[in-house]
Amino acid sequence: MTSTFTLINPATGVSFQDVPRASVEEVDAAIARAVVAQRAWAALPPVARADALRSFARVVEAHVEELAAIEVRNSGHPVSSARWEASHVAQVLNFSAGAPERLSGQQIPVAGGLDVTFHEPFGVVGIIVPWNFPMTIASWGFAPALAAGNAVVLKPAELTPLTAVRIGELALEAGLPEGLFTVITGSGSVVGQRFVSHPDVRKVVFTGSTSVGVEVAAGCAAGLKPVTLELGGKSANIVFADADLEKAAASAPGAVFDNAGQDCCARSRILVERSVYDRFLELLEPAVQAWRVGDPALETTEMGPLISAAHRSTVGGFLDGADIAFRGSAPGGDGFWFAPTVVLASREDRIAREEVFGPVVAVLPFDDEADAIRLANDTIYGLAGSLWTENLGRAVRVARGVKSGVLSVNSHSSVRYWTPFGGMKASGLGRELGPDAAEHFTETKNVFFAT
Ligand code: TAP
Numbered sequence: 001m002t003s004t005f006t007l008i009n010p011a012t013g014v015s016f017q018d019v020p021r022a023s024v025e026e027v028d029a030a031i032a033r034a035v036v037a038q039r040a041w042a043a044l045p046p047v048a049r050a051d052a053l054r055s056f057a058r059v060v061e062a063h064v065e066e067l068a069a070i071e072v073r074n075s076g077h078p079v080s081s082a083r084w085e086a087s088h089v090a091q092v093l094n095f096s097a098g099a100p101e102r103l104s105g106q107q108i109p110v111a112g113g114l115d116v117t118f119h120e121p122f123g124v125v126g127i128i129v130p131w132n133f134p135m136t137i138a139s140w141g142f143a144p145a146l147a148a149g150n151a152v153v154l155k156p157a158e159l160t161p162l163t164a165v166r167i168g169e170l171a172l173e174a175g176l177p178e179g180l181f182t183v184i185t186g187s188g189s190v191v192g193q194r195f196v197s198h199p200d201v202r203k204v205v206f207t208g209s210t211s212v213g214v215e216v217a218a219g220c221a222a223g224l225k226p227v228t229l230e231l232g233g234k235s236a237n238i239v240f241a242d243a244d245l246e247k248a249a250a251s252a253p254g255a256v257f258d259n260a261g262q263d264c265c266a267r268s269r270i271l272v273e274r275s276v277y278d279r280f281l282e283l284l285e286p287a288v289q290a291w292r293v294g295d296p297a298l299e300t301t302e303m304g305p306l307i308s309a310a311h312r313s314t315v316g317g318f319l320d321g322a323d324i325a326f327r328g329s330a331p332g333g334d335g336f337w338f339a340p341t342v343v344l345a346s347r348e349d350r351i352a353r354e355e356v357f358g359p360v361v362a363v364l365p366f367d368d369e370a371d372a373i374r375l376a377n378d379t380i381y382g383l384a385g386s387l388w389t390e391n392l393g394r395a396v397r398v399a400r401g402v403k404s405g406v407l408s409v410n411s412h413s414s415v416r417y418w419t420p421f422g423g424m425k426a427s428g429l430g431r432e433l434g435p436d437a438a439e440h441f442t443e444t445k446n447v448f449f450a451t
Contacts, residue, residue, distance in 0.1 A: 005158055005187075010076035010305040011296050013334035019161050022186035027194040030153050033179030034124045035200050038151035041180055042121050046100035052176055053100075053147060057093035059174040060086065060167065067135065067163050074162040075134060076304035076335070077259065078296045082135075089139040089167065092417045092433075096143035099438035103148060113450040119442035121149035122202035122226075126195025128188065128216070129164065130208040131157035131307055132262040132357075137230070138164050140421075140432045141205040142181060148441035152181045153201065155191045157208075159307055188212065196220055203227070203441065207264075210380075210426045217429070228430035228440065230264065230422060232355040233383030236376040237267035237412070238398065240369075241276045243388035244410070249283035252361075253291045255386060255412035257328075257340045260303050261315075261359040264427075265384035265406070265414040268356055269345075271375050274365040281363065284342065285326050291340050293330045305335040306358060312336045315358030318351050319343070325363065353379060369394060373401040382424030384414045405431070 004018040064086040071082035106117040127141035142152045156164035168183030184191050195201045196219035206216045207230040220227040239248045255267040272280045296304035306312045328340035345352040345362035352362045366372045382403045389395050395409045405423040406414050420434030
């Protein structure tokens with residue numbers, strides 16, 4: 001009998017569906033089918049692969065409402081966010097559809113012959129997805145991987161598999177060949193590990209915690225397998241005294257409480273220049289209290305529940321002994337609710353150093369520009385960050401000084417599918433999205449033809 005796991009709606013705490021837990025044999029069978037499908041896929045003319053991805057995008061676009069409704073139950077995302085995420089998948093597919101015809105290689109002049117560089121697909125790519133953004137993060141891997149001529153086996157997180165499973169079905173409805181893109185539900189230690197160890201999976205993309213990422217990277221190194229890692233973060237939101245303080249304070253809650261803080265790019269440290277520290281907190285308090293936390297099925301909701309009871313208790317542990325400045329509100333009931341919380345912290349506090357992955361933000365003062373850069377970099381992570389200033393020279397200096405893969409000035413934007421995304425230091429290895437996204441799923445081959 002097939003083993004299963006049970007899904008729980010995070011907004012109600014009620015279990016609602018059982019999902020198969022794949023065995024190693026089932027993973028191996030999917031990889032074997034992917035090997036066969038990939039050969040035919042890579043042999044298609046690039047325009048045919050581009051057309052297939054555009055059809056896939058159209059089918060996803062036609063199912064945005066359905067996918068959003070599934071995500072509300074699956075992960076507790078507010079419906080307006082879930083709708084954006086589903087549309088984003090279609091956009092990533094459309095963007096990736098431009099790649100097959102642009103992976104044109106290079107001809108380099110040589111004496112005595114002709115020299116051609118090809119971008120060839122790896123073969124089968126294994127993609128391991130976390131529970132916080134089940135649809136978008138999956139698409140950042142599978143869309144460019146398919147565009148480059150690979151087959152994909154994808155493992156969603158056990159907590160949130162439903163939208164990925166549905167997207168896998170939509171791929172078939174759109175006419176993608178059987179076996180080319182397979183979504184396999186199951187545990188990380190079985191399915192994810194098999195992607196790492198199976199010799200026919202030639203590249204792995206892992207998004208998740210830094211601790212598991214290190215394990216995945218070690219396994220890939222043992223098989224000399226390339227790996228892209230998108231890991232944790234402790235991003236800084238730096239507010240200088242010369243900033244538009246009203247704007248900076250009004251936007252700060254969204255930058256950390258979006259998706260209940262379960263966002264690798266969450267600006268979970270607000271660093272404020274000492275001379276405006278008190279004024280900034282005065283402006284921040286009403287913005288936090290106005291943050292709408294509640295039923296994710298409502299259009300007006302800005303923040304839903306945390307993903308699980310266990311995660312809520314981990315997040316709550318960060319408040320032990322913390323100096324809480326103020327909190328927003330959250331509903332009662334059986335969902336995994338947690339009120340947005342602002343903590344006054346000093347540099348050595350656990351809350352100022354470790355990733356919380358929940359709606360808790362640490363506020364710290366700094367003295368000057370050099371101190372701001374030092375403090376922003378005083379973390380093992382280097383994923384995202386924001387800085388607020390009206391001084392252009394300072395914006396340039398600080399943006400160049402902060403060790404993060406993505407930064408925004410007078411904004412909190414982190415992800416655009418047409419610009420590169422990824423982390424430095426313990427936040428990751430390699431980049432996703434952007435103009436080179438599909439190329440990252442190819443190996444370079446150089447051939448010299450003697451004449
Ligand atoms: P993890 O516990 O690391 O899980 C991520 C995925 O890896 C899940 O699908 C998990 O499977 C699987 N997995 C677990 N153990 C594995 C193993 N030994 N080998 C292979 N796969 C394994 O992370 P999480 O709790 O889901 O996600 C939260 C973390 O992800 C945070 O640190 C967050 O910052 C990070 N994150 C980073 C980004 C980017 S883009 N940098 C984006 C989102 C999240 P299960 O189903 O068994 O859990």
